[in-house]
Amino acid sequence: MLRLIATSLCLRCPHVSALPLNLRPCATLSSAENQQTVDALYDLSVDIQKVRKLKGWVLHQSPAYTKEVADLLRNMGASGPIIARILGIHPEAVLCNPKHMQTQRELWTSVCPNQKDLVAIIEKFPASFFTSSSHHDNQRNNIAYFQSLNLNKRIITKLMASAPQSFSRPVEQNQVMVCTLQQAYRELGGEEANMKIWLQKLLSQNPFVLLKPPEVLRQNLLFLRDKGFSTAELLRLLSSLRGFVTELNPDSMRSTLAYSQDTIGCSEAELRDIILKCPALLYYPESILDERFNGLLSAGVSMSQITETPTVLELTTQIVNYRIQRLKAQGYDVRTGSLQVLNGTKKDFEMSFGKLQLRRERPLFNPVAPLKADD
Template identity: 85%
Template structure:
């Protein structure tokens, strides 16, 4: 029996608000004129000044700034000139960070990513994650230690720091509460303790933002799905699905989606559960999106029984579905009578399936009366 606690909190997921970017303890002085030293330093580093002015011109009015010093730290890490220029044009706020704090930041990140070349690549891809948390070193250090105590892979921790830096900027107790809630729910749903670390790593890797969700959301979503007739084993399967979707939704949205899907497909509640287990992502989509996709499939001559047999086709946009149907039609494949499985998957998956159809049609037929070619 699940020991899930009800709550009176709002069921709708609230959008996350950005945390204040405190680049250092002192306050930058803003001027109506650009800081010429910053502009000159950025020119010397081959940074696209016009792009900076257009997107984040306010940075050029701040004083003091540490353009050359920050660039030197990146250079010491092995970053080339073009890489430094790309980092600063995307995240010029980096020049407002105290160089000493940037060096401390580098030391912290290297505890989970000791390869400086890899770290430079991460900074190039997620510069805001590296430079915007220089005033949260204590929280970062405590959170790194906590995730390391869970014996999580260093790459997973690095991905969390890069993708969801807010989770490392806040007190470690908040992350501990969510991880504990996830672990308890996993065990109560029949999960194997020996596999829990792998399950948690996969969940955090696929959805780093799960840590930022209120624990009550997870509890209420599981309670809602249980009340809809899903067994504990089925709930464990759904909870283990991609992106840990049970923390991204709320009972109200799922109720509307389930009702619309059941009405449109004309199925029973038991049949609907089977469809959801085949395609958990179905719970994500609002009625308007599902209505558009159902209508597009039906207008192509696809029956509702085909859709219920292969509901994952609803994960594809109408544009992708229409394009793939036309490609198959050109090869003589009729989706109205064949399996929809060939439509599914990524672009690469479809190309493989399409290639097999192409190969079957282009293979020369054996002519039993044609003369055989033999060597003289």
């Protein structure tokens, strides 16, 4: 039995609701729009009508610091169109006090010193940068904690950008979840020398894993162990699921596994092998799996083909049908060939499709055939 499961952690991670990202500082709310804000946004080529429609409340608040926000971004290398896009998406930024914005800039540059890269992050995640000043201490402490783990700065920056709630909350809560993940890795036989890389990869692929209660991870690992997965297989699943194991629960997995086994008509041992090839089967609901199984079977694909390449179930029925038709036009029959050619991203498929097309169009060269010569 896993010591991870048999023992309880000395620390407990309380369930914490997500902190609001929309910044609404204590400012005067007027029935009339703040004309200075409207004019400043207009001068910056921001779509005022869009702001009025989606976040009109911002235009009614005072004080606002539109010019200061624009100057900050401009000093960081942002162009006029980029500034307009940022303020169009997240006009709440103009309500940030300049002093607080400068603090944010210092915090973010401590993990992302390249100004061009930072501007690109702000453009994509403006709400993560223009956040409440009350979170600065937590942000600073969390940055220091993740740096103490020797995590790559790019990983820390990605965490701050895509899961800002994890940096806005007390550092102790992140410490509990990270310790739980590290303990699970050790208990499942992971090598200590590779743990930092493993943790970096997991956090990079699913930053929201930090926001989940540690108990969920323990319960799911216990359930999967009871289903017959070995310690090594559990580590493989934990890594393959990219932290999404924390999104699952025993009831949903039990239902999905029962459906899959009944549909495929296999033993529990055979089902475990299929799950190891395609861990996504653990978290797809029955309705989605039913649609995808039936879609493949109606296209003439056999169940043995599906179990040989179960990752094809990660694709929607629409994508599968589209790819099957593309392949059929090139003379490839998925009913007799491998389903591997269907797999992967759009880019992966186009590469495979291109190879098939090239193979069909390229004339066969016979090295012993006599060459034609002019008379």
